[in-house]
Amino acid sequence: MATSATPAVPTVTLNNGVEIPQLGFGVFQVSDDATTAAVTAALETGYRSIDTAAVYGNEAGVGRALAASGLPREELFVTTKLWNADQGYDATLRAFDASLAKLGLDHVDLYLIHWPTPARDLYRESWRALERLAEEGRIRAAGVSNFQPDHLRRLLDGATLTPAVNQIELHPGLQQAELRAFHAEHGIATEAWSPLAQGAVLDEAAITAVAARHGRSPAQVVIRWHLQLGNVVIPKSVTPHRIRENFDVLGFSLSDEEMRSVAALDRDLRTGPHPDELN
Structure with a gap:
């Protein structure tokens, strides 16, 4: 596995050859003003991958932090997402232009369809728009x-691009083995949102025992578990010391036995909606 512009952070090579830092920073449920401070702290810590979305309402805040950082654009990996109300071919292109303007960028590294919204049945049209954006070089990767597997199968039927990434809720309480196996079969990288289950798994005895053994926090253990599984992971915090702590996960490893003890916590624990039910 290659290294990113921040040498300690491993990268995952996507199916089109683009490299994404395996450890990134998310800004879900962070206000626009607070996002600027949080992303600034993350960049100062060493994060180079920032994940936002149109519906978060904080793309401008991300853009301000990126511009003020002075970091070369090629060292940054920026992800944003198409919201459900903007699905459809032409609407997707307009929404992308709006996101790009708020971010203050001339391209994004990864653009995602945020939810399949199967009842609206527009995600294949939106995917054609992402294929166009990729062809034009305005997005480096489309995802x-x-x-879910059924959505992916339908998307792939007639598509010219296979999604580079599927960003899904994934943590020790919801490990999505079937979906991860589908990703592996089709060369789709797995990216975990809510990687700590909004804290719901951090008091589990299996995790606290591993944390005590390594002199680490439970959150660090869970993030390390993700990295060793091969997931791309985007923990979120607005607290500078937690931002730094979540990044400090590269100097230790979990044993095979410890990985199995965390894996035993799988129990279909969702913190967000099921993809078949959100429209």
Whole structure:
């Protein structure tokens, strides 16, 4: 596995050859003003991958932090997402232009369809728009979020691009083995949102025992578990010391036995909606 512009952070090579840092920073449920401070702290810590979305309402805040950082654009990996109300070919292109303007960028590294919204049945049209954006070089990689195997199969039927990424809810309580196996079969990278289950798994005895053994926090253990599984992971915090702590996960490893003890926590624990039910 290659290294990113921040040398300690491993990267995952996507199916089109683009490299994404395996450890990134998310800004879900962070206000626009607070996002600027949080992303600034993340960049100062060493994060180079920032994940936002149109519906978060904080793309401008991300853009301000990126511009003020002084970091070369080629060292940054920026992800944003198409919201459900903007699905459809022409609407997707307009929504992308709006996101790009708020971010203050001339391209994004990864653009995702945020939810399949199967009842609206527009995600294949939106995917054609993402294929166009990729062909024009306005996005370096195209992907999806919250797609289940059936959604992916339908998307791939007639598509010219296979999604580079599927960003899904994934943590020790919801490990999505069937979906991860589908990703592996089709060369789709797995990216985990809500990687700590909004804290719901951090008091589990299996995790606290591993944390005590390594002198680490439960959150660090869970993030390390993700990395060793091969997931791309985007923990979120607005607290500078937690931002730094979540990044400090590269200096230790979990044993095979410890990985199995965390894997035993799988129990279909969702913190967000099921993809078949959100429209």
